[in-house]
Amino acid sequence: MKTIIEVVSKSYDKHLEKVYGSAESAKFLGKPRMSIYNIYIFDFFFSVYSFFRSSLSWDDRNKPKYVFVNSRFKDIICSLDREHVVVMGGITDVLFCIRNNIKFVWIGYLVKAFDIYHYYGRDKSYIKALLLLERITCSNNRRHVFLWEDTLKVGASLACLFNKNKFIDTVCIQHGLLSFGSDLKPDGAVSNFNFFINSSQNKFFSNSSEKNSCVIGLPYDILIKPPLEKNIYLVGIGSSTSLIGNSMYLYSLWVYTKIQKEFIKSGCKVYYRPHPTEDMSIYKSFFLNIETAPKKNIFSASLSTYIGFNSTLLYEAGFFGNITIGINPSEASQYISDFDTSLTIDEKDINQIVKKLNQYIAKKNKPSLQKETINKRFLRCVNAVDL
Numbered sequence: 001m002k003t004i005i006e007v008v009s010k011s012y013d014k015h016l017e018k019v020y021g022s023a024e025s026a027k028f029l030g031k032p033r034m035s036i037y038n039i040y041i042f043d044f045f046f047s048v049y050s051f052f053r054s055s056l057s058w059d060d061r062n063k064p065k066y067v068f069v070n071s072r073f074k075d076i077i078c079s080l081d082r083e084h085v086v087v088m089g090g091i092t093d094v095l096f097c098i099r100n101n102i103k104f105v106w107i108g109y110l111v112k113a114f115d116i117y118h119y120y121g122r123d124k125s126y127i128k129a130l131l132l133l134e135r136i137t138c139s140n141n142r143r144h145v146f147l148w149e150d151t152l153k154v155g156a157s158l159a160c161l162f163n164k165n166k167f168i169d170t171v172c173i174q175h176g177l178l179s180f181g182s183d184l185k186p187d188g189a190v191s192n193f194n195f196f197i198n199s200s201q202n203k204f205f206s207n208s209s210e211k212n213s214c215v216i217g218l219p220y221d222i223l224i225k226p227p228l229e230k231n232i233y234l235v236g237i238g239s240s241t242s243l244i245g246n247s248m249y250l251y252s253l254w255v256y257t258k259i260q261k262e263f264i265k266s267g268c269k270v271y272y273r274p275h276p277t278e279d280m281s282i283y284k285s286f287f288l289n290i291e292t293a294p295k296k297n298i299f300s301a302s303l304s305t306y307i308g309f310n311s312t313l314l315y316e317a318g319f320f321g322n323i324t325i326g327i328n329p330s331e332a333s334q335y336i337s338d339f340d341t342s343l344t345i346d347e348k349d350i351n352q353i354v355k356k357l358n359q360y361i362a363k364k365n366k367p368s369l370q371k372e373t374i375n376k377r378f379l380r381c382v383n384a385v386d387l
Helices: 002-020 023-030 036-054 074-079 091-100 109-120 124-137 153-161 199-204 243-265 295-301 312-319 347-362 374-386
Strands: 066-069 085-089 103-106 143-147 168-173 193-196 213-215 228-235 269-273 303-308 323-328 343-346
Touching: 002 023, 002 109, 002 124, 002 153, 036 109, 036 124, 066 153, 074 091, 074 374, 085 091, 091 103, 109 124, 109 153, 124 153, 143 153, 153 168, 193 199, 193 374, 213 374, 228 243, 228 312, 243 269, 243 303, 243 347, 295 312, 303 312, 312 323, 323 347, 343 347
Parallel strands: 066 085, 066 143, 085 103, 143 168, 168 193, 193 213, 228 269, 228 303, 303 323, 323 343
Antiparallel strands: none
16 A cells, blocks of 8 residues: 555645646645644544444445546436436535435545645554445446546545556546646556547557547536527636746637637627636626537527637537537647648638628538437446456
């Protein structure tokens, strides 16, 4: 177990170093403040909890086959037989499980146990946490642990813990499209298997093959085909801690303000859809309408036009039948698109964007909707890795 926690700690250090630019900044900015008394109290209560929780583990015959680490993939979880599913997570996850009658296991202690080890050098609680998770999860029957990441505290801990366990398969369900130009280690590099959104994601993994990966598509369904409306969504690319990332972000805001002016003149309603990493105090001064509703709600309400650079949301919009317009930057960019959009336009030709869209709509060239449900796609991929 000592080897495992050292591997997780070093891997997390490398991840933070890429995010913040240096090891020193990563340690300073990422370190949570905890007093020694706070650590002692946590160690004591967690020791008591782990002792009693270990005795309450399920019998092997009753352990669900599919273990989801948090409730991020709600459509997949709810599409499965409740008898075969359990969610491991925190407060928001337990509420989801209660509403949907799904088994739940609390693992809210894992992050704090990791922090105490990683930043304060005390490994007692972290080792106990991993041993407890191993006891709760392991079975003599094959099980799948589904992660949305394996580079952060929880995902890296579980991926490393079960990496060589012959009865536990760790599967990273990709939550976004990977792109060239990023120095970050891609999620899925530590897991045993990967479920990709798009087949193009294979190229980011040197050992990717049909035996350890499958294209699941987007992890949710839009079953109703809504009407086409004159709504325009500008898709934010997200801010960054790096100089290159921030310059591209500011460039995207400049381009989007030009596009906003063109569509407002034509009578369309224009919304800016910010990335979760963006600072509201920056983007709200550029746009008249900000849309932060859940993307599934937006996709279900109407077919619209989505405009942007290389982003997962732009891909998702096209996947569910919306019109998508990809922007070609005026200069070489690290954000190289590896999926097709309905239209593309050069930044220098933004003044022609309304005309190009109207011509496209007149031809009635609309993308087709995904016909295979997420339940079928999920089970197809599970069966593929079970072979």
